[in-house]
Amino acid sequence: MKVVKSAFKFKGGVHPDYNKGLANNKLIEALPMPSELVISMSQHLGAPAKCIVKPGDYVSRGQIIGERNGFISVCVRASASGLVKAVEKRLGPAGGKADAVILDTTASAPEGVEMLGDGPVLKPLDWENSSREELIARVEEAGICGMGGAGFPTSVKLNPPPGKRCEYLIINGAECEPYLCADHRVMVEKASRIRLGVEIMRKILGECAVRIAVESNKPDAIQALSEAFADISGNVEIVVLSVLYPQGSEKHQIFATVKRIVPEPPALPIDVGCVVENVSTAVAIADAVEKGEPLLERVTTVSGDAISEPKNILAPCGTKYSDLVQFCSGTKETPAKVISGGTMMGFAVPSLEIATTKTTSGILLLSSRRVFQYTSGPCINCGRCVRACPMCLNPADISKAVEANDISDAERAHVMTCIECGACSFSCPAYRTITQFCRRAKNSIRARIAAEKAKAAAAQNAAEKKEIQK
């Protein structure tokens, strides 16, 4: 194992105000169980899980309450024991309503009602003597999805399609988003768990080189990881990345660590022989396999200049933001904006009644001094967004095309390659919401493709029916 400095720098990128000092030296604290949890069925990328409990049911900690619903999907388990008060549509952090189970954690089941025990929900596995399939099945049944933000089902990622082999397992500890330091604390405090997760993933993926990518602004994390990984066998390197946003993006990390370029979508990292997993996901895998503990809680950074005591909190998935804020001794002043996630890619949320999910890495409460009220102007063709775009796109062109409602022109400008990192909007002197324009174009294109697919499927169905009738 050695620590190396990344030799490759991607084009573009920006340097936002990091503000990590607010919480990056705060130990992870466990949240006392809140009295009510709101567990969403849509905590991951892909199809939402299918809710299988109904109001009045008593569920126990770790019990499956949402079944996996399709290939790109994961199951949802109850984060705590309690009574299902209601199953209703609730607003999620990214906008849009999804089914959510409202759980009263103070209620205990009356006599005669069956509940699972309080011990490990799944049986601990001896990972060294388990088969690859057993381990993948464990990752799947533990409900693990990527915890960096996108929430891609991990079991799908760890099971490359036939003909594709993983050469590099990249562990993402860059955490380039401003304010957030949940992954940073996990690396410092749970480095040995990360190591175990890496060893299990290496067993699942077959012999592959491991690259652990950490930005150079986290020296204590690099120190902790190099101690934990000191005697690991095989090709393992800790790659120290330069501090640059969006260093934590999957594609840029692959470039920065192994200098491979992921082609345009629908290509995935596995097409260039790479699998990227977040450090917290590695910990979740280690817990699921070794302790039989499904993914029920995660570390969330609660920070921002409006919060009294910024903290890193280990909270059950489904904790309401208001409970987390209360645990941080409330707010110093009225927040002007609440952001779920980091300042660059996070979503502004309308209330604190929204609950955390498996992918909530942070909640930021910003005062009016930090929130800039702007008015967008016309593009002045300065080219700063072009220089900032890490995907080598021309965001100015795309934004102007979308503004003129010409989505096909935006598509020709490769808008689907956009990773929505926000570097263009950040660098725009005319305060244009360029990322939003890109998202609008991507949504319309996705909708169009889905409609075309549905049409083709319907036509094929009709043709098949005709043939049968003949």
Added chain:
Amino acid sequence: MITAIVCIAGIGLVASFVLAVADKYLSVQEDPRIGLVLSELPGANCGGCGFAGCDAYARALVEGTAPNGACPAGGEAVAAKIAGILGVEASATEKRVALVKCCGTRSEAIRVGDYNGICDCNVAAMTAGGDKGCVYGCLGYGACANVCPKGAISIYDGLAKVDKRLCIGCGKCVSVCPKKLIELVPSSATIHVLCNNPDKGPSVRKVCGVGCMGCHLCEKNSGGKEAGHFTFQGFLAKVNYSNPPTDEQIVAKCPAKCMSVDPLLESGH
């Protein structure tokens, strides 16, 4: 000078000869009825008939592959004229107009945040479902107004309003609305429920002063369930437009004040 005149005149003569020959041997026979039908169609190219434009629809009509009366903008009058040209029956269609099923103005429906991004409902809806407290309600950023070929939709007080006299029922606004709250309704119907929120009464009341609570009073006042003037989706009343209510008294009796008599006309400006 003379050389130039002779050259140009010569080229002209040769070209005219070529054109005359081409006209004789290469001419395309077009059904003269296509032109006649096209002159009767409104020419808005709105696409409401399902064809690429008025020209495509006229061709399809003459070829007999499209039903007469599919033009929502022209309505019965145009269908009758086309029937005269083509000698076919006009299939009876009633003119349909767009109805925005929301009446939560800025003063009635609460807004949960300040949105200052792109002024387009579809984009606003991507940000936490929009800044309106009611996630089913009209955001009022004018995605429908932008696609309307007739300028029949305008935004008043954070709410889209359709002018019935200008609307041609092409349905473009229906497909563009991210909240799917615009519906094409028969233009003769006068009583409408202007709400799109199927949630229970208390949660509707929390976000809007004029939201439907599903109290069924409109149904009771219009002759009960058997009369069949209303259907219910969750806690939301919907007018059954194949059997619309006619008694305008029920509008005033609606406790939620989400019903209206012909909101399409009064919004005209």
